[in-house]
Amino acid sequence: MASLWRVRTAITGGGGGNQVSTQFFETTAGSAQDAADSVRAFWSDAAALIANNYQFQVEPVVYVIDSTTGQATGTVSTSTASVTGGSTAVMLPNANQGLVRYHTGVFTAGRELIGKIFVPGPVQDYNNDGLPSSSYKSTLTTAGSNLGNSGPPDMVIYSRTHHVYAPAGLATVWNEWAILRSRRT
Secondary structure, three states: OOEEEEEEEEEEOOOOOOEEEEEEEEOOOOOHHHHHHHHHHHHHHHHHHEEOOOEEEEOOEEEEEEOOOOOEEEEEEOOOOOEEOOEOOOEOOOOEEEEEEEEEEEEEOOEEEEEEEEEEOEEHHHEEOOEEOHHHHHHHHHHHHHHHOOOOOOEEEEEOOOOEEEEOOOEEEOOOOEEOOOOOO
16 A cells, blocks of 8 residues: 545635645655645745735645545644735636646556646736736746655655556646636535
C-alpha cells in the first residue's frame, strides 16, 4: 500500500457557488504541512491573475489516502493562511478559467494520466482577443512549475478511477480559456 496526502483548497467568492481544488503528494518525504504550504504558494503565485473577490483557503485537514483503494486512512492537521485574488480589473465571465496541465507520460487503460488545475477568476487585463495573454500564461506556468517541483513532498497525479499515480510532469498552460462546469467536493 502506498499512501498519498490529499490537499484540498476551498475556493469562495466567485459566481456559481463554492468550489474545490484537489492535489496529491507522496508521503515518502517532507510533511503534510509542506504539501499544504506548496499548494498555498501556488495560489499566492497566481493571485495577481485572479479577481479580488476570490478567496483560496487550503483546508487545514490533509487526508492520508491509500492509493490502491482511494480510501482515506487518516488525517493530519496543518495550518495555512488564505490567499485573496489580487486584481481589481473587470473579471471575465465566470465560465472562463485558466488551465494548468501536468503530463506524466504514464498511460493506463489506453490514456495518459494528466493532471489539471483550473484557475478561476481571470480578468480582462489578461485577455487577448478571447485568449489568455502571454503574460498570463507565463505567470501561471511559473506558478504551476513551482508547485510541481516544490518537493519534498513530490506532487503526483492520481487517478481515482484506476488507483495509479505518477509524478507531476512539466506544467503547461492551455492556450485557450478553459471551462469547468462543476467541481467535486
